[in-house]
Amino acid sequence: MHVLANLLISTYFNQFHCILIFSNNHFEYNSKIPIVSVGCDEKIDENVVFKYHGCQGIVISCENDLGIFENFEFLLKSNLERFNFRRYLIFGGNFEIFSSKSINYVADVVMVSKEFDFDDKFWLGYDSIFGMYTHRYVGEKSQREIVLLDKWFLKNQSFSFNFNLYLDKLQDQNGRELKIATFNYEPYSIPGNKDGTEMLVVLEFAKRYKMTPTFLVDDVGMWGEIYDNWTGIGILGNLAMDKGDVGIGALYTWEHDFHFLDFTKPTIRTGVTCIAPKPKIIGGWITPFLAFSWKLWIVLIIAIIIIFSSIFYVLTFNTSKSFLQENLMKSFILTQSIFLLQSIPKFPSNSRIIFALSLLLSLMTATLYNSGLASIMTVPRYKGTIDDVYDLIKSDVKWGASSYAWISSLYDDNSDVYKEVVNNFYKGSPDDLRKRNNESFAFAIERLHGGHYAIGEYITKEGIQERRLMSQDIYWDYCIVMLRKSSILTPKFDNLILEISQTGLPSFWEYQVSVRNSDMKLQEAVHNSGHQPHSSSLIKLSFTHLEGAFALWILGIIISCIAFLWELRPK
Structure with a gap:
């Protein structure tokens, strides 16, 4: 077997930096590729395996190969090191591996099973035949179906078909289901219309690799969260529990979730800002002092x-x-x-x-x-203007949205400014937030790359008219696509996102999606709220402009009269 093992390793594993070999010296390794040798104990030593060696090739030659395979796949979820390009070569013939749950998330698995040619009645052990098998992986059904790839004969050390044992199964997935975890959030994801700036990225991925997109929509949990026991709610929870393959919907580079999921290359840059209560105009009596x-x-x-x-x-x-x-x-x-x-x-x-x-x-x-x-006499002056994060803190105005995901990027910021920002955040239900349109409250919105805005459904046009868009962002982050940890789809998504970004499609898609699905009058109202309308016409002076001067004049007359009466007092 060691001849075949070394032949397969040198042929199909030479692109890897190193190889993990689980074996108790069942074969003699003589390839030039560096290896990390691990025993056949099902309790895998993480301090040996997960040291960022770059070992994407995995060889298992143990009797308990099923237990090692499942334990290794489980440990991938609890360690930060990623194995997105992992490739398995398993010796032993335990076909139960192809029935395990973990096999659903791995494409490159070859099982080598020892067989014999019983037609040779003089067989003395030299005509051993080894069959090489894999699972279908692709297709809408029968994805775990075992497929014979080739046979190798020890006697003449030759293959029957000389097929490529590790064909790229991801290139044509023949209708395999792609489960998309998301919720309705314009303009990123609109599942009902199969539209959205990020939805179009995922649909393009499914089209390119011939997959069937299905939607796992959670409008209640929205972004959700992941608990330490690998359960959760919303998009993040569905990905952590393997209910979805890919998650979209304005997901940021949240550090906590990086320990549980894969992050792709960024799709766009977005900024979180607010439409805050309008400042109040300063009375004309104070004009002389300005x-x-x-x-x-x-x-x-x-x-x-x-x-x-x-x-x-x-x-x-x-x-x-x-x-x-x-x-x-x-x-x-x-x-x-x-x-x-x-x-x-x-x-x-x-x-x-x-x-x-x-x-x-x-x-x-x-x-x-x-x-x-x-x-300044004819220029209106305001007090309580909220233009940046410092103004927001000084104003003591509460700001908020429908999920704590809006402040997830700020949890690890230890600066006093952002600690105060987090403390002033209010999370409410859509109905509760809708009632706050008539209150002194700042609504969190997103300022998108192409100049549009992601506006919550609870923000009304009347509420916008009573508010003003902040000129600065509270913070900004990159939007990404999230996948199962160490997903074999992540590298493909990265390549597609980079190609789309190079063409400039994100800005074009943002415009198209906004026109097709958003209330453009609402978009315009938000945009104009942050800009003072320009007027080139001359302004006639009114009493308001001279209010301060008259106030000083009246004050002077009163003081003069008091002084005059004081001088007339009898001595």
Whole structure:
């Protein structure tokens, strides 16, 4: 047997970096391909096998080959190392392997069974015949049917047919079922219409490899989750429990699920953002104070105090100390006159520099103030604007959606900002969220690569009109297709996704799917909510624009009247 074993290994395993051999020295290995030798104990030593050796070739030559095969396939699910290209060569003839559940997920399995030519009545053991078998794998039915591939004769060391024992069964799967775990989520997946940006990728895969797509739709569990005992709900749970072959529906690169499933190459990049409550317009009475920033106002107040102190010092230096109260009043009036660009009386000659610098400062300040006031007088100002994740936190506005999958990408972020974002997230049922259209609440939506949006069905047009699209994303991630862990379909999916991305089809499909299935008025409303409509026409000044000026004027009149009445009081 060792002659045949080495012949098959050198012929069909030379593309692998190394080979795992489960054997108790049943044959003498003499190939040049590196091996990792493992015994025939059904309790496989994971510290030996799963060390990222790159051993995609697996040879089993043990009496308990069924137990080793099933245990190895089971351990693939609990280890991070992937075996998407695994190929089995099994010596022993235990055809129960082709009846095991694990055989459904492996295509390249060859069983070598020792047979004899009983027509040779002088047989002395030299005419041993070895049959090589596999399972059909393809087709709608009879996928476990055992198929004879070839026979090898020890006497002349030749094959009967010289067939390729490891034909690519994945290239033409002859109608084999492809179970797609998903739910209705526009524009990614619309099972009822067999449409969607990601649905079209999977349907193209099924068409290319001649598979029959069937849908496993879970609109209640949606994205779902995987539990530590390999059960779960939604798309993720159905994949973990092997109910589905492939999962689609805006699945991100979630670290937790990478321990349970296979991730393909990304299909598109998407950003998670919000349509948050609209900011409130600031009243016109505060307009006079908006020409300068608060920092500049502080600097200006400090400058006024310095100038007042300087004038007071000069006046006191040139007069007697008995005029202290009068000098204070004069200093106040002179400072006021300087900054209001009023004429000032003759000042002492030794203070010309102080007054000249003060007048220069007041002139520049007045010019800047007039320019700033003119630029903002007719421009609406808002408070409570939510444009990025920091604004969202400061606003204390709750944000949310119908599943915790919206924040799965943030669980492992230890920054204070995103911890607060996660704490402010609210998960509700579609009916509950629909009621929040009239409340101060931010709805999570997705900003797609082509400029469209994934909008929950619970968001109404009236709710959008009361909200504004954030200009920045809360976070972004890549959308992927998920499959069973170490799935043999993953490399094929990767190649297809890369080909589709190179052609630019994702953006084209996004546009087509949105036009066919989405409410474009709703899409337009979301998009326009984040943009202030531009108007080139001139705006007439109204009372609102001068409200602040009138407020200051009235305040001044009131203070003047009070001061005048105070002066008239009897002494």
